[in-house]
Amino acid sequence: MSETIKTDVLIIGAGPIGLFAVFELGLLDIKAHLVDILDKVGGQCAELYPEKPIYDIPGIPYITGHGLTEALMQQIKPFGPAFHLGEMVTTLQKIGEPMFRVTTDRGKTFECKAVVIAAGGGSFQPKRPPINGIEPYEGKSVHYAVRKMDAFRDKRLVIVGGGDSALDWTLNLQPIAKRLTLVHRRDEFRGAPDSVNKMRALVAAGGMDLKIGQVTALEGADGQLIACSIKGNDGTLARVEVDSMLPFFGLTMKLGPVGEWGLKMEDELIPVDTAAFETSLPGLFAIGDINTYPGKLKLILSGFHEAALMAQKAHRYVFPEKKLVFQYTTSSTSLQKKLGVA
Amino acid sequence: MPKITYIEHDGAKHTVEAEIGSTVMETALRNDVTSIVAECGGSCTCATCLVHVDEAWSPVVGPPSAEEEEMLDSAFEVKPTSRLSCQIKVTEALDGLIVHTPAYQGR
Numbered sequence: 001m002s003e004t005i006k007t008d009v010l011i012i013g014a015g016p017i018g019l020f021a022v023f024e025l026g027l028l029d030i031k032a033h034l035v036d037i038l039d040k041v042g043g044q045c046a047e048l049y050p051e052k053p054i055y056d057i058p059g060i061p062y063i064t065g066h067g068l069t070e071a072l073m074q075q076i077k078p079f080g081p082a083f084h085l086g087e088m089v090t091t092l093q094k095i096g097e098p099m100f101r102v103t104t105d106r107g108k109t110f111e112c113k114a115v116v117i118a119a120g121g122g123s124f125q126p127k128r129p130p131i132n133g134i135e136p137y138e139g140k141s142v143h144y145a146v147r148k149m150d151a152f153r154d155k156r157l158v159i160v161g162g163g164d165s166a167l168d169w170t171l172n173l174q175p176i177a178k179r180l181t182l183v184h185r186r187d188e189f190r191g192a193p194d195s196v197n198k199m200r201a202l203v204a205a206g207g208m209d210l211k212i213g214q215v216t217a218l219e220g221a222d223g224q225l226i227a228c229s230i231k232g233n234d235g236t237l238a239r240v241e242v243d244s245m246l247p248f249f250g251l252t253m254k255l256g257p258v259g260e261w262g263l264k265m266e267d268e269l270i271p272v273d274t275a276a277f278e279t280s281l282p283g284l285f286a287i288g289d290i291n292t293y294p295g296k297l298k299l300i301l302s303g304f305h306e307a308a309l310m311a312q313k314a315h316r317y318v319f320p321e322k323k324l325v326f327q328y329t330t331s332s333t334s335l336q337k338k339l340g341v342a
Numbered sequence: 343m344p345k346i347t348y349i350e351h352d353g354a355k356h357t358v359e360a361e362i363g364s365t366v367m368e369t370a371l372r373n374d375v376t377s378i379v380a381e382c383g384g385s386c387t388c389a390t391c392l393v394h395v396d397e398a399w400s401p402v403v404g405p406p407s408a409e410e411e412e413m414l415d416s417a418f419e420v421k422p423t424s425r426l427s428c429q430i431k432v433t434e435a436l437d438g439l440i441v442h443t444p445a446y447q448g449r
Binding site for chain 2: 044047048049052121127128129130161162163184185186188190214249250252253254
């Protein structure tokens with residue numbers, strides 16, 4: 001049983017809006033922890049367009065997704081946010097007025113006075129290949145991530161994909177697997193050249209198999225794979241005996257557990273009021289692309305505005321006794337002290 | 343304006359007008375061709391706007407760039423005529439273009 005982490009506010013999602021929320025909360029002395037399913041901060045800015053230009057951040061004529069993430073990290077540094085990356089929030093319960101208990105898929109528990117859902121388009125989750133009847137095997141003999149390598153010792157493995165994930169796991173698991181087959185749609189790999197060379201050397205030495213084509217069917221029972229069919233680009237059909245399969249086709253955004261918390265939803269979005277961007281559950285806020293209200297625009301700048309108003313209301317839950325005096329960073333010595341510049 | 347026909351996996355057919363300079367992906371979204379997801383909004387980073395260009399049109403549309411070819415690794419049931427529709431710019435030469443959209447874009 002792991003300990004419970006107590007904090008003022010838990011932010012779900014470390015994309016640009018979740019990051020900026022740390023700033024707005026921090027100016028009001030509110031401490032925050034952030035949880036994100038990706039293993040890095042930045043959300044879509046990091047995962048989908050790190051090198052692509054963004055032209056509509058006010059006052060910044062041009063910045064990349066990566067650049068914006070870096071700048072926000074610098075901006076929130078004085079507030080020392082705690083990050084829990086590579087974790088997905090799975091449950092959220094209201095346990096007091098105001099108090100929430102939130103748990104993650106890595107067994108962490110948080111208790112906090114307010115929760116901010118800044119989950120963007122949902123959580124980034126692995127793409128599921130369109131193979132008939134794959135679902136019952138998932139988590140048993142079809143895995144989208146490797147948590148413990150030893151689980152694959154002496155197993156017949158099929159790894160599908162052509163990027164770094166597929167190649168890295170091919171090289172890491174080949175020594176312990178009974179037999180490993182890598183399946184990719186073309187005889188070219190976008191992974192690191194060194195990994196590609198090592199993989200090709202293993203194939204040449206007979207240490208593993210490489211098949212160019214796609215997995216079209218699965219055979220097995222009760223979640224346990226027995227074999228899979230691989231259709232080659234040359235039209236041939238091969239049956240490969242397999243204990244475990246690891247498909248790596250990148251990530252896609254899915255709403256995820258947010259949909260299971262009993263919140264009112266509209267087309268996978270969370271309706272909020274526009275005074276504080278609070279949901280129907282007091283103390284639970286939703287900001288950025290995940291929320292909806294009349295006139296909503298899915299822009300980063302809208303999310304920034306929402307974060308600022310959210311923080312004002314969150315202050316009431318975190319410090320019910322304190323009166324909030326509105327101040328400007330330009331002129332307030334007290335704010336400047338928090339920012340470490342005065 | 344050039345016309346583009348989208349034929350969805352279930353046979354539903356949409357023939358729509360496309361603006362020169364826009365993309366085949368944007369034109370699909372504007373016209374409610376729901377089998378185009380376009381999660382990343384046209385950055386060539388998500389592979390959820392896959393189309394199979396009609397055989398006859400494939401030589402006119404041309405092959406994917408190296409960057410797009412790499413992204414196609416994250417799509418499913420990719421054929422030699424497959425393209426990411428965000429990377430196909432609409433030109434006069436594409437008037438009459440036919441593309442087939444898949445049942446599944448990975449989500």
